[in-house]
Amino acid sequence: EVQLVESGGGLVQPGGSLRLSCTASGLTFSSNWINWVRQAPGKGPEWVAAMGPDEIEKGYVDSVRGRFTISRDNAKNSLYLQMDSLRADDTGIYYCARDRGYFTLDHWGQGTLVTVSP
Amino acid sequence: QSALTQPPSASGSPGQSVTISCTGTSSDIGGSEYVSWYQQHPGKAPKLIIFEVNKRPSGVPDRFSGSKSGNTASLTVSGLQAEDEADYYCSSRGGNVFGTGTKVTVL
Numbered sequence: 001e002v003q004l005v006e007s008g009g010g011l012v013q014p015g016g017s018l019r020l021s022c023t024a025s026g027l028t029f030s031s032n033w034i035n036w037v038r039q040a041p042g043k044g045p046e047w048v049a050a051m052g053p054d055e056i057e058k059g060y061v062d063s064v065r066g067r068f069t070i071s072r073d074n075a076k077n078s079l080y081l082q083m084d085s086l087r088a089d090d091t092g093i094y095y096c097a098r099d100r101g102y103f104t105l106d107h108w109g110q111g112t113l114v115t116v117s118p
Numbered sequence: 119q120s121a122l123t124q125p126p127s128a129s130g131s132p133g134q135s136v137t138i139s140c141t142g143t144s145s146d147i148g149g150s151e152y153v154s155w156y157q158q159h160p161g162k163a164p165k166l167i168i169f170e171v172n173k174r175p176s177g178v179p180d181r182f183s184g185s186k187s188g189n190t191a192s193l194t195v196s197g198l199q200a201e202d203e204a205d206y207y208c209s210s211r212g213g214n215v216f217g218t219g220t221k222v223t224v225l
């Protein structure tokens with residue numbers, strides 16, 4: 001059974017930083033693109049970032065580029081999201097999700113809540 | 119990339135069918151065979167129910183079906199059941215974009 005488990009969320013002040021982690025099991029982590037998707041309260045999902053299996057290919061939504069950094073450690077079956085210069089509109093639940101190909105996200109974690117507030 | 123457009127709400131009685139539309143552009147839905155649909159119950163993560171326009175992952179009932187015409191994709195839920203009450207989101211390759219979401223109510 002594929003499992004993705006996020007951690008690292010919490011309450012942070014505007015301008016602060018957080019590092020999210022996503023640990024995977026039940027799949028060949030090193031062969032998969034993994035995404036970060038967030039969902040603001042009462043809103044739909046928004047793709048945030050993704051990283052390819054080679055630990056090199058990556059992409060970001062425009063609103064986080066330059067502030068967030070995605071990385072992974074295939075030896076630890078883990079994906080990370082370093083979030084700097086956080087803003088109130090970064091608040092939401094952050095999910096990691098496996099991409100089976102062509103932006104088809106077939107396995108999701110339970111999410112971790114990030115709240116950016118004074 | 120702008121979100122794909124969905125109606126905010128849809129409803130039907132048990133046993134009836136409901137169809138949800140998802141409208142994009144030629145840069146996403148119109149130019150892609152990679153349209154997906156997700157179901158989300160309150161407090162839960164989204165769940166993939168349709169991929170590549172009309173394919174169902176293992177375990178998803180055949181009451182769920184998808185189609186596409188031009189820049190608009192559609193999800194049909196036939197034989198509505200109480201557990202189908204949820205939020206539904208479309209997505210498309212081409213900008214990695216999701217829809218605005220449709221809340222389906224089973225009357």
